[in-house]
Amino acid sequence: xxNKKVENVQVALEGVENGMTIMLGGFGLCGIPENSIxxxxxxxxxxxxxxxxxxxxxxxxxGLLLQKRxxxxxxxxxxxxxxxxxxxxxxxxxxxxxxxxxTLAERCRAAQAGIPAFFTxxxxxxxxxxxxEVREFNGKMHIMELAFNxxxxxxxxxKGDTAGNLIFKGTARNFNPCMxxxxxxxxxxxxxxxxxxxxxxxxxxIPGIFVQRIFxxxxxxxxxxxxxxxxx
Amino acid sequence: MALDKIGIxxxxxxxxKDRYFVNLGIGIPTLVANYIPQGIDVEFQSENGVLGMGPFxxxxxxxxxxxxxxxxxxxxxxxxxFFDSALSFGMIRGQHVDLTILGAMEVSENGDIAxxxxxxxxxxxxxxxxxxxxxxxxxxxxxxxVNKAGQSKILKKCSLPLTGVGxxxxxxxxxxxxxxxxxxxxLLERAPGVTVEHIIASTxxxxxxxxxxxxxxxx
Numbered sequence: 001x002x003n004k005k006v007e008n009v010q011v012a013l014e015g016v017e018n019g020m021t022i023m024l025g026g027f028g029l030c031g032i033p034e035n036s037i038x039x040x041x042x043x044x045x046x047x048x049x050x051x052x053x054x055x056x057x058x059x060x061x062x063g064l065l066l067q068k069r070x071x072x073x074x075x076x077x078x079x080x081x082x083x084x085x086x087x088x089x090x091x092x093x094x095x096x097x098x099x100x101x102x103t104l105a106e107r108c109r110a111a112q113a114g115i116p117a118f119f120t121x122x123x124x125x126x127x128x129x130x131x132x133e134v135r136e137f138n139g140k141m142h143i144m145e146l147a148f149n150x151x152x153x154x155x156x157x158x159k160g161d162t163a164g165n166l167i168f169k170g171t172a173r174n175f176n177p178c179m180x181x182x183x184x185x186x187x188x189x190x191x192x193x194x195x196x197x198x199x200x201x202x203x204x205x206i207p208g209i210f211v212q213r214i215f216x217x218x219x220x221x222x223x224x225x226x227x228x229x230x231x232x
Numbered sequence: 233m234a235l236d237k238i239g240i241x242x243x244x245x246x247x248x249k250d251r252y253f254v255n256l257g258i259g260i261p262t263l264v265a266n267y268i269p270q271g272i273d274v275e276f277q278s279e280n281g282v283l284g285m286g287p288f289x290x291x292x293x294x295x296x297x298x299x300x301x302x303x304x305x306x307x308x309x310x311x312x313x314f315f316d317s318a319l320s321f322g323m324i325r326g327q328h329v330d331l332t333i334l335g336a337m338e339v340s341e342n343g344d345i346a347x348x349x350x351x352x353x354x355x356x357x358x359x360x361x362x363x364x365x366x367x368x369x370x371x372x373x374x375x376x377x378v379n380k381a382g383q384s385k386i387l388k389k390c391s392l393p394l395t396g397v398g399x400x401x402x403x404x405x406x407x408x409x410x411x412x413x414x415x416x417x418x419l420l421e422r423a424p425g426v427t428v429e430h431i432i433a434s435t436x437x438x439x440x441x442x443x444x445x446x447x448x449x450x451x
Contacts, residue, residue, distance in 0.1 A: 027280040027281070027299070027303075027317070028280075028299065028303035029296075029303070030280070030296065030297060030299050030303070031297070053317070076357060077357050077358060077359050077360070078356060078357035078358070078359035079355070079356060079357050080356030080357065081303070086355065089355060090352075090355070096355075098348075098349075098355070098357045098358060099358075100358055100360065100361075100362035100363045100366075101279060101317070101321065101358070101359050101360040101362075101363060102279075102317075102320075102321030102324060102325060102360060102362075102363030103362075103363065104317075105316075105317035105318040105320070105321050106318055106321065108317075108318070109318040120325065120363075120366070121325070121366035121367055122325070122362045122363040122366045122367070123362045123366065124366060124396075124397065125344075125394060125396065125397035125398075126362065126393065126394045126395060126396065126397070127393050127394075128358075128362060158297075168314075168316075169297045170282075170295065170297035170298040170314055171278070171280050171281045171282050171297065171298055171299050171300075171314060172296075172297040173281050173314055173315065173316050174280055174281050174316065174317050175316070175317045176316070177316040177318075178316055178317055178318045205316075222296035222297070223296065224294060224296045224299075224305060225299070225303040226299070226302060226303045226304040226305065227294055227304075227305055228288045228289075228294075228304040228305050228306075229288050229289055229290060229291040229293075229294060229305070230287055230288040230289070230290060231290075232290050232291075
């Protein structure tokens with residue numbers, strides 16, 4: 001067994017430097033690597049390019065890094081819940097690349113799987129297609145999209161083991177499996193870290209080969225963005 | 233009388249067919265799940281990674297790890313499954329989802345849709361909408377016929393940045409049900425009490441009107 005366990009978030013994020021490109025898992029505030037984001041705030045790393053479906057809210061998730069102006073560029077599909085984000089984008093302080101959500105997921109997966117580029121119909125005929133190669137397959141138009149090239153992928157899982165194997169829970173899975181192994185170094189933070197051999201190999205969602213460093217997060221707030229309930 | 237949002241959702245729900253897998257967008261489309269016709273089985277897909285979406289949880293049973301694409305807490309029904317974002321869009325792009333229902337700011341008579349950006353004003357992003365409209369075989373748009381200033385959103389040509397081209401099949405508004413045909417918008421039904429003249433006056437695009445236009449039947 002190759003041990004991927006590191007003691008804490010500080011060790012897990014060693015080597016993250018100013019100007020790097022970082023993928024971060026999560027959909028809204030669901031399944032985001034909370035502990036790593038808090039550590040990036042503490043480290044005061046700046047000039048970051050962040051690849052993440054959303055940009056958090058003003059006071060949580062990637063919104064915390066935006067507040068401190070640590071992000072130079074965001075690559076996302078939807079950024080609607082963050083007023084500070086919108087302000088920085090419209091004023092030109094923040095560079096933003098908005099891309100279709102399925103394309104975002106597939107560009108992660110392509111990087112993970114060693115596929116340099118792929119064709120998708122998403123965005124054909126829109127400004128997303130500008131400057132991209134267009135090809136027709138089976139009578140339908142497609143545009144070429146490239147795999148991402150990131151320095152770090154930071155993902156969050158429910159359970160993990162010291163071999164780096166990951167299990168996700170509910171819709172907190174989202175982009176986390178696609179980003180695992182999609183960057184030079186993948187850091188996984190988990191709610192519960194167990195010894196290798198404890199988890200059933202049949203139930204592993206992401207094999208440890210895609211993860212270089214794993215640690216147990218010290219606390220999870222798991223903030224709910226839209227609490228919706230029904231009457232009993 | 234023009235329909236309210238619930239009326240639009242109820243009318244669109246009539247488009248659901250037995251054994252359909254359906255993706256619902258944020259806003260009015262989400263309401264469609266409340267009005268599934270009796271006697272049919274449908275499953276709702278949410279692009280953040282769940283198939284078999286159920287109603288909102290009871291108070292105290294919310295789980296931060298189980299949400300829909302609108303980031304709302306939800307539940308799952310028997311037979312549900314969770315999956316990652318790449319697989320989710322594989323389902324969508326691979327046309328395994330039968331029907332997509334989404335909102336729009338503008339729709340044009342050739343089936344173009346704009347719903348993600350107002351340059352210089354509103355920039356929220358397209359989320360999964362571009363993937364959905366580029367891939368789905370059947371796309372129904374739920375929208376208001378006119379904007380707050382009274383201007384038509386049913387146009388000859390969209391003025392806002394496009395989300396997808398030539399993809400919309402049907403539009404349900406507070407005034408009418410329209411079908412996108414190769415020749416343009418065909419008026420299929422009108423909201424109860426709304427006249428054809430009212431619909432024509434509220435529509436910038438040319439409407440194809442053949443014979444008597446029936447009223448929608450809304451429970």
